Amino acid sequence: MWTAFVCGAAVFPGLFYGFRTVLRWRFPRWREADLVTVSESLVSAVHASLATASGVTIVTSCKDVMTDSHWLVDNFVLFGAPYMAFDIFAMYLSHYHNQRVKGRGGEHSVQTVRSFLLRDTLLVLHHAALLLVFMPVCLLLRRGLGDFFIGCFLLTELSTPFVCFGKILIQLGLDNSILHRINGVVVLLTFFTCRVLLFPFMYWAYGRQLGIPLHRVAAHLPLHCNLGNLVILAPQVYWFILLLRKAKRLYLRRRAPQADADKPKTD
Template structure:
């Protein structure tokens, strides 16, 4: 439980510290600007820690089913407060962005409803990780599959690059070479660690069980396949959004040239 309390103290503390530092550094920024960058910095910190945990676990497990690592359960507990707090941080960012001439109570209610309508998939993804993925990891795996949990940690590898891209936009650096390179790295890491990762995990299990890759899905219990599909589906959707954004940037760059 110490990991849970550490996460509950660290992530809100970092967020509010980022806000204070940014507000004092960029005095011309609005609350929306400060909150947006703080939320992205917090996301990058969590993602970097998750990636480091994933690399440690995956590189330590030789047997993909039976080898265990203490970091798996500890990091799941440590990261759970981030998932819940990040929902609040995203809402706060949305509320500051949408503030208008309404009364505060009506404005907050409207912003919350608009936030859920706009980011329902991301909110649902966070809630699924906390209320479904966490109990399964801690209580229902019977100590098996730490390797695959480590692989799921690695899905966060692309997040720091996505966060850096949004911060560069905030700094009006979205016409720079750095922004384009960062965007390309974000696309490659997202595709590798959030899309290709799933067939890789099936292939690794197939090697363990001596099952051909095309037969692995039929060899696994239905709930395992459904769980992987539930995690993969939003990644495919978000990757499509990234591709459309990259296409618009490419067209804009060609016109400027």
């Protein structure tokens, strides 16, 4: 089983440096900050696509949401663990090079690490929680139960490839293109569906198996289960609100030139 962990430790750093090498050759005028940012986005998209595919396989294979098991659960959790650790490093590397472009730093330092942690606090905590909480729970504490729900949590990665694709389009100067707008709509839909509506779906699936209506499921679950779901759901709602605000700003920014063009000319 630990073979999956070793594979993940080799695959994700290898992909990162491979992407950076190819991008440096394909876009020789790009700065190191651009190369690192796009490479990190591509690796994130690969991991998220694999997680989503694994989640779909697990969820569709488990008929009993509590007792059915699937070999992919433990293996993918171990395979994805090195990605979480490496992605924190890759995000820091991207932050470091972007700070150098802005003239705010030249060397790696405690101040650089501190500014990175302050800027990306939620993402770093999210990755750390997956490593320090989610992985031990999956491998050691759940006693082989609930593979269906682990599969559901893997489905939360569905929106990530589209988020990464949006960043890449911006890097390519296509942030005002129709493709970027369509991708933005897909990001909102997939994020809301697989990171917010996912939780009512899990409660519904559990209630359907036990013959309990959705509104009564929470009362039949231990308090720590409800609190755990709430802790996971809260940042998803926060990030979705941020996405909505960003979409609103982009919409208003695009409407402004059109509104100016539509104004009647006066002498």
